[in-house]
Amino acid sequence: MPRSKQFDKEKVLEKAMHLFWEKGYHATSMQDLIDTLGINRASLYDTFGSKKELFDLALSHYQDQNAKIIAGFLYYQTNVRQGIYLLFDRMIDDALNNDIPRGCFTTNTTTELASADEKSKKLIAEDKSVIEEIYTNYLQYGVNQSQISPYKDLKNISSYLYALQSGIKVISKVQPNKEQLLKLVSTGLSVLD
Amino acid sequence: MPRSKQFDKEKVLEKAMHLFWEKGYHATSMQDLIDTLGINRASLYDTFGSKKELFDLALSHYQDQNAKIIAGFLYYQTNVRQGIYLLFDRMIDDALNNDIPRGCFTTNTTTELASADEKSKKLIAEDKSVIEEIYTNYLQYGVNQSQISPYKDLKNISSYLYALQSGIKVISKVQPNKEQLLKLVSTGLSVLD
DNA sequence: TGAGTAGTGGAATAATTATTCCAAAAAATA
């Protein structure tokens, strides 16, 4: 009978995600991964194929996780304006919550790989749609609850929110000041008024 | 008597800037640079020292150029709201104006290097201050001209504008649709009202 | 126990990387 798997593929992927998130694709070497993941070089190749395949999987994993967190968080926020504000608050925490501010895995990958690599470009574009749809639905809820003006273009606001969060996650890397970032968010969310 | 310089250092730097801008630091090899710049490997090292030094110089060059363009552009825009809108219009053109959308050199570098490299982090933070100050001064002009409410926190709005432009330049890499980006800008600029 | 698979350690490969070096060619002018 075969020996059973000794390591948890999910956990290994999670570690890979964090490393790629922090360092980016090019700056992460297979040696880095082997040192960090705690599994053998051969096992790594056996399980994940190649560096690029592992990266794509890690990015997907991040995006799935992220979308669930956002949708799950908003689900419990009945005050829409405040809900979005608190979501951004969380995102900022997440971007800063490290020795070195790592920003957002998706945003980092967008600027590093999207123009040269079709696979990641596709992943990012799809993720963008998913996130924007979550925003649109949530804003629609706000309209239904008379919290948001029915004259707003919700899809447009959603893509605006996506742009704003991207920008904040970029800036978090050079100006890791939560207070200032939050003030900026307040300003940005006044478009909902 | 010495032979005179055969190539224009400025022009070579300009080419290097475009290459780094398009491909990023890690994905650009010295061989790429040699092929693109049209000068010899030895001349490259003689003139610029190392890949990293050349990169830093190229980034600085971009930032200087960029700040001048922004300040110069706004100088002739007497309608502040429209001026900022048209500036963003230009920025979008610039980010998209290539076979492959290259976004913004500064934004790209922020996500690729800022957390690992102090030099670029410093360059970016300084550039951010410069840009935000240009915005603040321009907005102050708007207040003086009674185009902008005197109750606005101009520094806060400036850092918001910086975040918004960063976000737009990120998105331009996966969604190179000028019309949609401009609609998003219109929404974002409603914070000035 | 023993067959079968999973995982390991490490060597080996092959490609690419940044960088250094050198000898020769090219240009400028005294």
Place this chain on the structure above:
DNA sequence: TATTTTTTGGAATAATTATTCCACTACTCA
């Protein structure tokens, strides 16, 4: 022409890269 410096082509170096391979160990269960 002679001298000085720039520039070039290309070889050489040394480090790092992703990837493959193999012999060995570890584990599972029929």
